[in-house]
Amino acid sequence: MTFDPAAFLATAPLVPVELGADGVVHHVGAQGEELLGVDAADWLEPDFWTTHIVPDDQSMVGDARAAVAREGLPRTIDYRFEHPDGRVVWVCESIGRGERPDGSVCLRGYLMEVTDRKRQEVALWKSEERLRALLRSAPDAMVLTDFEGRILDMNDQAEALLEYRLSDVVGSSIDHLTPERLRSRIPELRAAFDRDPRRRSLIDGHSFAIERSDGTEMPVELSMSIVTGADDSRQLLCSLRDLTARRRVEAQLRSSEQRLREMANVVPAMVCSVDTEHRYRFVNDAYAAWHGRERHQMVGRLLREVVGEKLFAEMTTSIDAVLAGAATHFRGEMVNVGGRTIPVDVSLVPQHGEEGQVTGYFVVVFDVTTEVAAREADRRHRDELAHVGRVATMGELAASIAHELNQPLSAIVANAQAAHRLLGAIPPDLEEVGEALADISTAGTQAGVVIASIRDLLQRGERRDEPVDLVFLAREVIDFLHSEVVSRGVAVTIDRSAATVPTVRGDPIQLKQVLLNLLMNAIEAASRSPVTGRTVNVMVAAKGQEIEVAVIDTGPGLPKDDIEDLFAPFVSRRADGLGMGLAICRSIVEAHDGRLWGENDPDGGAAFRVRLPVR
């Protein structure tokens, strides 16, 4: 079958027309009536166009046709046609110049109803209008570009942000607004969109930067979306949010963190922050300096490596606790790279994340050398005072001590002189000489015991911390005071609650000094009562977790209202007392975590009680 163009065209929804140069229709296809509802005869009326084209469009149509006739170039024009049923329909006229058989110029072409297409176009146009309206009213700076990045529009906020006027940049590339280093990113982003066109937005909240007209760079948060323009083209709607304000907040945060770090450096402590893997996140200068490193050399390293296995092992319990969320505290010693050891006070404080979970911990290390030294000095002063007290006591006991020594000395001298005589006799009584020498030895040993006691009490040595049996100690003191007891005519007894009494810990000399003082006071007090009732009873008993030594005399008792005054320095109830004894005793007992107090015994005399913790 041969192709018949005329027949084909007759089936198309087209209205063929031929117009004269004056625009009057010479010929119209049969479809004219079917498609536009106008009788064929009406088409040929000279006023056909002026009665059927919407008045607003008539001049445009006239101008276009005149141009085609004049220039010979075909055109397509759209205009509105008034349908006889009252509707306005859109018509697309494609027309070119032709020549009639008589040689006159004519216009030939086709009309096509395009109302549906036009409606879509208008809708599109209106949506673009809406887009532009949105762009105008948006609080953010917005720039609309075509898909190649040429600027189509921008709102006032964008003009203000970029410091450009729309009229200066419209049509130019967005590249002008992008710092050079970031220019290649835009095509990348577009390419990414091409790969995945389902994505609604090209970029969302991307941290970007723009260059303003003065060349300065500004951080922005960039969001880009693809929109369809009125001509169906793809366009880019870019929303720019000034990040300067946010950046400022971030900078403030950073600077507050910086301040925290600076503060951590000012604090007279070693401070570090460690994560749950025990790696340093932060160390202050003091901490780094102590370990002989720079701060940046410490970050990321393991705590264990830096503080050493020994200290780390000591910290285990505390670390477990802090990771469980509890702040902990302990005392220890730290050794630096130079081998120097310092006493330290270590606090571990948990760090919490946003959901309250432990994300790590702070270690705050205080050098307590000074504190320890002060405490040491304090202790030394107390020990010194205790020593002075003992020396004073020895002074008070000088007469008794002399007696204790002079007894064995007398025996020694007498035995020696007797032996001398025995050796000179004829024949010498060697057996008796031997006995005399044995007695000398015994007396010498006896004197040695006294001397040792004196030396013990007068020594100024290191303070000891060892188990002390208070019963044994009390016996030693009573023995030492034998002469004093005898000369004052007092009977001293010792009782204990059980066969064995637990030991306490402390310095035996200082504790002996306490008992010595209490016994001397008691003996002196008892000696003021009638000869027959001069008794001092020492009772050692376990009282819960403490051991009590009570020294009870049969003396006149204590002045009811001023018992505590006796413990003040330079207060004595003895005529010859210095008044330091009880003050020193209490200081010693308290240094041993114990208590010392006085009270009146129900039976009349005074009772002084020492309580020391069992250890």
Added chain:
Amino acid sequence: MTPLSLRGPVAIVDDDPGVRKALQRLLRVHGLDTVVHESGMDFLQSPELHEVECLILDMHMPGMSGVEVLEEVKVAATKLPVVLMTGRYEVDFAQRSLDAGASAFLRKPFEESELLRAIETATGARR
């Protein structure tokens, strides 16, 4: 050295057994009989109170002190010469001894010559 000649024994009263034994040995070497007691009460209650020629008495003993014993001795046997001994430092010991009625005194420790001289002084004996 000329030995002291006493008609009866010398009593030694001291609570320290070492001292008693040593003094006893020394006096025996010098040919003197001795009796010993560990307390004043012991001595005062013994028949030897009236048999001894001289009493060497320690000042500081449990129970009765030397001075107390001396007072009792004065009551019971006024003629018995007493030598008081002390091992303590007592500045006024000499005066106190004499006030108490002692015939001589000794500060421990002492030489045998001092002991013999004290006994001689107390008893008026001649060597």
